[in-house]
Amino acid sequence: MSTHAVGIDFRSNAKKALGDASLRASMRHAAETFASKRTGAFASVPVEDWRDRASEIRLNVLDNLPDYLDRFTAAATRAGAVVHRAKDAAAARETVAYLLKDRRVDKVVKSKSMVTEEIHLNDHLEMRGIEVVETDLGEYIIQIAGEAPSHIIVPAIHKNRRQVGKVFSEKLGVEYTDDPVVLTSIARKILRKEFLSAQAGISGANFAVAESGSLVLFTNEGNGRMVTTLPPLHIAVLSIEKIIPKLSDLAALVRLLPRSATGQTLTSYLSIITGTRRPHERTGSKELHIVLVDNGRSQILAGECRDMLKCIRCSACLNVCPVYRTVGGHAYGSTYPGPMGIILTTLLDGMNRAHPLLDATTLCGACNQVCPVKVPLVRLLRILREQRVEAGFTSPWERTAMAAFGFAAKSPTLFTAGQRLWKTFLPVLGIMERSGTVGRLPKPAGKTFRRRMS
Numbered sequence: 070m071s072t073h074a075v076g077i078d079f080r081s082n083a084k085k086a087l088g089d090a091s092l093r094a095s096m097r098h099a100a101e102t103f104a105s106k107r108t109g110a111f112a113s114v115p116v117e118d119w120r121d122r123a124s125e126i127r128l129n130v131l132d133n134l135p136d137y138l139d140r141f142t143a144a145a146t147r148a149g150a151v152v153h154r155a156k157d158a159a160a161a162r163e164t165v166a167y168l169l170k171d172r173r174v175d176k177v178v179k180s181k182s183m184v185t186e187e188i189h190l191n192d193h194l195e196m197r198g199i200e201v202v203e204t205d206l207g208e209y210i211i212q213i214a215g216e217a218p219s220h221i222i223v224p225a226i227h228k229n230r231r232q233v234g235k236v237f238s239e240k241l242g243v244e245y246t247d248d249p250v251v252l253t254s255i256a257r258k259i260l261r262k263e264f265l266s267a268q269a270g271i272s273g274a275n276f277a278v279a280e281s282g283s284l285v286l287f288t289n290e291g292n293g294r295m296v297t298t299l300p301p302l303h304i305a306v307l308s309i310e311k312i313i314p315k316l317s318d319l320a321a322l323v324r325l326l327p328r329s330a331t332g333q334t335l336t337s338y339l340s341i342i343t344g345t346r347r348p349h350e351r352t353g354s355k356e357l358h359i360v361l362v363d364n365g366r367s368q369i370l371a372g373e374c375r376d377m378l379k380c381i382r383c384s385a386c387l388n389v390c391p392v393y394r395t396v397g398g399h400a401y402g403s404t405y406p407g408p409m410g411i412i413l414t415t416l417l418d419g420m421n422r423a424h425p426l427l428d429a430t431t432l433c434g435a436c437n438q439v440c441p442v443k444v445p446l447v448r449l450l451r452i453l454r455e456q457r458v459e460a461g462f463t464s465p466w467e468r469t470a471m472a473a474f475g476f477a478a479k480s481p482t483l484f485t486a487g488q489r490l491w492k493t494f495l496p497v498l499g500i501m502e503r504s505g506t507v508g509r510l511p512k513p514a515g516k517t518f519r520r521r522m523s
């Protein structure tokens with residue numbers, strides 16, 4: 070394996086992000102707000118019991134995924150939906166494009182869905198002559214700005230209101246304002262027309278219930294309901310691990326997901342969609358297609374990092390991660406950022422592309438502590454780091470340094486000599502490189518751990 074595989078250039082992306090004061094201020098403010106709201110939302114509930122139960126549900130899903138997928142397909146079909154299985158991104162894109170083209174659809178409205186970002190659905194549909202309008206406000210902002218999401222639930226987290234005002238005035242031709250209420254009402258007016266004129270709606274789903282064939286959507290803006298009920302055709306695109314066995318399991322996840330994501334005790338809109346509109350019903354799509362996307366997940370399920378598929382995309386691990394909070398989502402150069410993003414991107418895209426992301430972590434464990442379904446993020450990061458070393462993706466300098474450290478660490482004499490040398494030369498190196506990494510390292514303790522214990 071090449072030791073010089075290029076991959077995502079996380080280091081230069083991060084350097085660029087560090088030089089952007091406005092980005093850093095937006096990130097700090099947003100992440101601190103979410104993290105403190107999360108703490109408040111869990112203050113008086115038995116959070117550990119809830120996490121244990123949610124973790125059990127998700128592990129059961131992973132243990133029986135093919136069976137639950139079959140059950141979901143049968144139940145959704147009985148309710149009037151058509152279920153498609155897509156083995157990879159190309160198959161998923163093609164399935165959606167075919168459904169739309171076949172029905173002569175030239176405009177779709179879309180609610181937020183990370184898996185459609187993962188498979189690059191919008192670009193594909195636009196290339197096929199189908200206009201795609203994102204209707205989640207954050208997604209709409211970045212769509213008209215021509216950017217990618219930088220957070221899995223707050224896609225425009227990196228922008229402040231002045232930047233949003235500038236995007237609106239430049240791209241929509243409206244008078245500049247940075248008043249969030251006015252900006253929202255501008256978007257609402259435009260999007261209302263789009264909802265009414267689109268011939269199809271595309272959504273994701275937070276969960277899919279095997280026993281009833283239902284799709285479950287958590288949204289805060291109501292756009293998910295418009296997308297899934299106004300147009301005659303609804304296409305839901307979701308990854309296979311979104312399955313949960315029973316509606317009663319939803320209760321355990323409903324109390325955790327919004328609390329972990331935004332610090333809300335309940336999401337503003339919780340929609341459960343089972344099949345198409347019945348004859349006596351006044352709302353709902355007339356045709357429902359559900360595309361279950363594998364795109365490498367079956368392979369992940371069979372491997373050492375299968376627990377990553379427990380993830381319910383709440384974003385809590387992003388909000389507490391010191392790296393994510395500092396550089397934001399775009400630095401990761403991938404659909405999924407933050408601790409979960411590093412792991413998922415490496416598993417989905419391969420080590421060759423994603424290996425530099427494995428440095429984007431301090432392994433501090435903050436992510437482990439907040440994950441509502443107990444994904445062992447630090448353990449998975451370590452496994453992938455080991456695989457990176459085994460695959461030869463580390464630099465010769467790093468390999469030499471680690472080999473030298475390993476050699477010295479096995480000999481008490483060499484180790485003690487090394488500690489003394491480090492203590493002597495660290496202040497000198499710090500003076501030489503005041504603003505660099507060495508200059509920021511903490512001072513060594515007066516007495517070493519071994520001397521204190523002896």
Ligand code: SF4
Pocket residue numbers: 329379380381382383384385386387409436439440441442443444446
């Ligand atoms: S890994 Fe856990 S904390 Fe991170 S997004 Fe997934 S569920 Fe949330």
